[in-house]
Amino acid sequence: MLDRLSRPTPAVAYLLLTLTTLFWAGNYTIGRWAAGHVPPVTLAFLRWTGAMALVLPLAVSHLKRDWPVVRANLGTLLVLGTLGGGLFNTLQYIALSETTATSAGIINSSSPVMIAILSFFLNGERVAPRQMAGIALSLTGVLVVIAKGDVESLAALSFNRGDLIMLGAMMLWALYTALLDKRPRLSFLSFAAVTYAVASGLNLPLAAAELAMGASIDPSLASLAAVAYIVVFPSFLAYLCYNRGIEIIGPVRGGVFIHLVPLFTVVLAVLFLGEDPAPYHAVGFALILTGVWLASGR
Numbered sequence: 001m002l003d004r005l006s007r008p009t010p011a012v013a014y015l016l017l018t019l020t021t022l023f024w025a026g027n028y029t030i031g032r033w034a035a036g037h038v039p040p041v042t043l044a045f046l047r048w049t050g051a052m053a054l055v056l057p058l059a060v061s062h063l064k065r066d067w068p069v070v071r072a073n074l075g076t077l078l079v080l081g082t083l084g085g086g087l088f089n090t091l092q093y094i095a096l097s098e099t100t101a102t103s104a105g106i107i108n109s110s111s112p113v114m115i116a117i118l119s120f121f122l123n124g125e126r127v128a129p130r131q132m133a134g135i136a137l138s139l140t141g142v143l144v145v146i147a148k149g150d151v152e153s154l155a156a157l158s159f160n161r162g163d164l165i166m167l168g169a170m171m172l173w174a175l176y177t178a179l180l181d182k183r184p185r186l187s188f189l190s191f192a193a194v195t196y197a198v199a200s201g202l203n204l205p206l207a208a209a210e211l212a213m214g215a216s217i218d219p220s221l222a223s224l225a226a227v228a229y230i231v232v233f234p235s236f237l238a239y240l241c242y243n244r245g246i247e248i249i250g251p252v253r254g255g256v257f258i259h260l261v262p263l264f265t266v267v268l269a270v271l272f273l274g275e276d277p278a279p280y281h282a283v284g285f286a287l288i289l290t291g292v293w294l295a296s297g298r
Helices: 009-036 040-072 074-096 102-121 127-147 149-156 162-181 188-212 221-249 252-275 277-294
Strands: none
Touching: 009 074, 009 188, 009 221, 009 252, 040 074, 040 188, 040 221, 074 102, 074 149, 074 162, 102 127, 102 162, 102 277, 127 277, 149 162, 162 188, 162 252, 188 221, 188 252, 252 277
């Protein structure tokens, strides 16, 4: 089974990226619930520290072999670790303390078109007129969600701050994905170990400051279970799956799978958080999904 999953075929990439989006949808749901139980920056620190602890035993032998490559490309790895974990997830959890899991999941769907734009500028991938139309349509859908269907709020710039933070987080994620084409050629376990360590180290002083300012962790079993899920599934497993999937089929094609996140998120949020999707969610999601379909066409 593991041998089949290690093969660089499109079918393997599709499976890995679908599992990634399911795990990340759970991250939005759990992250929204955890907003009242674990401070957001502390949650990000625990996430990457736990993921690093899981991956290091598997990566030690690979790190020894890959260390010359790691040392020669330390700047690139620092940038990728900072963008993909250190900043993106911290902003994500801050956003989830101020907006719903459903809204955050749908805004997540804007990243494929952002990836297409950045891949054009950074990697030289051309953007056709059809893709430009998809980009415009998808961004319109994002604005519908941020404005909660109220056009007047766009004119007054009275957006939910959590939605705007989430949009900024997705811009960082799109940049991370586009830059994955430039990652050094080393074992995916070595890459995971180094970037997880960077994300953990970046969040350590921020989490310490958050706790020093009066934030506290609810030491309940439910809180511990939430942190455990976030460490194992959206972090350890999902990032391995995502990076491998992108490595196989590329950032633009692979990035399109991210629009599955809101589908899974809405279902999980309704089942476990009791959230009630609003009509503007359906409108915004339909625009984003159509835009992504247009933008992802060859």
